[in-house]
Amino acid sequence: MDFLRRHGPRVLLTLLPLVLALLHAVGALPIGLLARLDNIVYDARLQATMPRTLDERVVIIDIDERSLAEIGRWPWGRHQLARLTDEVFDRQGAAVLGFDVLFAEPDESSGLRRLRELARDELRDQPAFAQRVRQLEGGLDYDGLFARSLQGRPVVLGYYFTNDSQGRASGVLPAPALPAQRLDGRPIRFTSWSGYGANIERLVAAAPLGGYFNPMVDSDGVVRAVPLLTEFHGRYYESLSLAVFRTLLGLPEVEPVFVPGARGYHALDAVRLRLGDKALDIPVAEGVTVLVPFRGPGGVDGGSFRYISAADVIQGKLAPESLRGKVVLVGTTAPGLKDLRVTPVGEAYAGVEAHANLVSGLLDGRTLVKPDYAVGYDVVVLVLGGLALAALLPALSAARAIGVSALVIAAGVGLNFWLYLSMGLVLPLAAFLAMALTAFALNMSYGYFVESRNKRELAQLFGTYVPPELVDEMVKSPESYSMAATNKELTVMFCDMRGFTRLSEQMEPIQLQALLNRLFTRLTDIIRANRGTIDKYMGDCVMAFWGAPVDTPRHAALAVKTALEMAQAVELVNQEHRAAGLPAIGIGIGLNTGTMCVGDMGSDVRRAYTVIGDEVNLASRLEGLSKFYGGVIVASESTREAAPEFAWQELDKVRVKGKERAVSIFQPLPDAAEADTELNTWAGFLKAWRSQDWPACEALLHGLRAQHGDKALYALYAERLQDMRAQPADPAWDGATNYETK
Known part of the structure; x- marks a missing residue:
């Protein structure tokens, strides 16, 4: 319904030649030009495929x-x-x-009939003449001669x-x-x-x-x-x-x-x-x-x-x-x-x-036939091709529309020629060709003369704020977008670089700037490739969000995928640094999914298309927590629920500054297949942890550290476990960790 609302006029315009072609195909509205074109196509195809060889039989x-x-x-x-x-x-x-x-x-060219008449009439009193005529009859009866030569022969x-x-x-x-x-x-x-x-x-x-x-x-x-x-x-x-x-x-x-x-x-x-x-x-x-x-x-x-x-x-x-x-x-x-x-x-x-x-x-056994079901074939091909064009062309750019139209026409022509060459079936083609070409021409004309003005206005409006990739998609239906603020469910990301202080001690400012620009370029490319909108750069931090201005149903999954790819990209940079003797760069990413206010905000002097709200603040807090848990990515429970296709490890239940309610935090794992056993054991540990069953916690944690001893998360909880065992059990404790810093 949304597609029809945005592209209804172009769909109807594309379907118009389909309707006319169908009326021609079923004989309700014969179009002489199409009938002549079918004959021309048949004649040309026949001439192109004739064997042009001598049949000696x-x-x-x-x-x-x-x-x-x-x-x-x-x-x-x-x-x-x-x-x-x-x-x-x-x-x-x-x-x-x-x-x-x-x-x-x-x-009667032999004259036998006239001789017989003479023998019967004028010369009937001359028996010799009549006898001679009878003698000549065998040779002068040409029909008889021909009949005898035909007799008994094929x-x-x-x-x-x-x-x-x-x-x-x-x-x-x-x-x-x-x-x-x-x-x-x-x-x-x-x-x-x-x-x-x-x-x-x-x-x-x-x-x-x-x-x-x-x-x-x-x-x-x-x-x-x-x-x-x-x-x-x-x-x-x-x-x-x-x-x-x-x-x-x-x-x-x-x-x-x-x-x-x-x-x-x-x-x-x-x-x-x-x-x-x-x-x-x-x-x-x-x-x-x-x-x-x-x-x-x-x-x-x-x-x-x-x-x-x-x-x-x-x-x-x-x-x-x-x-x-x-x-x-x-x-x-x-x-x-x-x-x-x-x-x-x-x-x-x-x-x-x-x-x-x-x-x-x-x-x-090489005969050509136009079967009686040719009308049915024509109708089926017209409907399939016409509906495909009506469904695809209105939503495509001119270049892609040309490609799709060419593909549809090639499919129809290819099927037609294959049936002709392999089975000797002569099936109509003119109505399909005319329909496809006319549908493309009408669609492109409408797009150029009617929609191009709206698209130019939208590009001018959003081009300052939104990545060009999304602007290209937005201009396909400009009436669906505006800069007005609105509340939408989005996923927001904060990504902060760490370790630049040490780098600044070993690199010149120009070199550090080039490094930062190169790193941001890699991360920006990843965000854009996954349909993210870059909100702003803040020093060594980048902020992005998914789901606006273009609706993206899988915005949480795309944000998580982006975070994992960004972590891999930074690791590749660190490999280069280690080879060059430079310190590694740390990265922290916070992800949160929820309802946020998105729109054009700012002053008369400077404005930006951005997101604000408590859910945005929570993502910023989660980014800051990543350094405590030894990982790169920290996501909220709402993000985990919106992206269930990933394997998740729960990190903690935390209460961040400015929030009364405790929230569960998670990290996505890049390799889910190897993490099943670990995750099951870790889930048992957290259950024992929140019930203050310290002996069970110690036993489970010991097994985890034995297999994953270098994991900072388990080292963190080992320290916490020593502190908790030294304190009496707290009946009011909800298992949450309180953080008062941003």
Whole structure:
């Protein structure tokens, strides 16, 4: 709630592009620019990842300009196509032949029909003429010649569907590839048509397997996908690519694969080809479509497939066995025959090569599909990315916001590309990119134009009193800070240096000053690194506090951590001194946690952001006590309770000057693991001490000193124990030590 209070406007501004992107993703508010951008991203990714290698398994027989010049204009007499078919199978040994051309009308180019009419009418009284016509029929029946060449061979004839408003149809459709009953009554969303243009009956009877060559044309006029199966009048037919592939596999049965457990799901998960106990699943998208896995830029010189001029095949110029075991597709690159398409990899791409690419992808098991759950994926990625940006950007500096935004975008793009490369999944990316970039731009604009003025004012106000590290954090939400005095629970530290008198006798003032400055610099760095605010320097003493002006829930723990690190830093300095023959520096630290008054205080001439109150005074008294207990750090019980993650050793119960109530004092131990046994024994000693059980105290203390004889704390209590045993027991004694000095 505090985050929303401080950053609410920026959060809402960051979420705005998320909402718009979600509306686009679910189709409630389609944004054409994003749809075009998704296509651009897909096309660029496809071009960048195409293998650009030759697939020798698929060959294209091209009805090219040279073939038209040598054989004649299209359509050719079907005796020429019979020659082509015989050549492909008899001399070349191809595995399967697919025609990406249509034979919609009978071939009457031989004149046989007119000869028959003459024999039947004008020349019916000349039996010799009629007999001669009958003799010539075998060679002049071009459709018959072509049909006989197709008979019993692995040939797939192409045809097309149309959405003619009148539902016109011509020719004969092949048998459906998928029986309707296998759909189990599910209303699968197939691509549907109202009419068709198919091959003549004689050819279909000779080569009953056929496949439509309709592509899917996107709104921008680009062919990116092909429906693998399609629906016409309740029957389900296969594409030319699938029919060729099935023929190559031995005509496996076609089965639908439904999403498990999704009875109301109106799309197929995959198309399964089953042959005996073997099955192959081909993932499909909405409309039972697959994206064409283009191998390269296309064309005769594209390097993806071998192109052979149809004239060379018909004229027998091809070396025998050149097509042994190949998949052969017959199509055209001649511009006049109008089978050139706009694709992501070329603006004049031969339609036959699109089928060749899909056959190649099916052979490799390398198909691309935009799954039906793409919308759900888009929504999940948008929500995760958008919420992450909304939660992080408002609280970050410009540099870090750039880093976080780049990381979020990189994660989304990386996941998208990984799914594409590893699984062939084509998932939307444009909405995510637009959302992330817009969210970043709006957030930074708001921060620059709206918040920067408030931040500059806050930096000017606090910069004199507060460390720059905390000012940088404060300017993220300037409205939350002021210089007004307030009562807060804080932890305050007093740190005093000892031993400078002896040093002053051995060092010049300038050297002593440099030493003191160097030491304070080390200690200051430690305080700042642990989010402390340095209140003031007082001679050889430094005062700091935690928890203001920036709220710090773990202020006590950070203060204790700082004190331990400061003690280590002074020990390192002493090691340097011992090496140089200089006396060691002592240090005393007092810590207290409690409610204090913090704010901008002072006179009109000089002011400071500081803390005052009884709890501050207690910390100062505890710092002075450290020299009596032989340690470096003395902390109050309230600090120990606020930082339970440290190991603590109770030192005493004391009554300091200006306090009527006795307080327990503690020291944190740097190595808790080695202190467990010692602490348990020491706790027993203090219990015996406060109950004036001197024999028990002596026994426990003897054991402690035997193991830790050099510890000043135990030596102190040994002296006290001798004094206490010489005095009679005091029923009113509360176990506290009274100190009257500061």
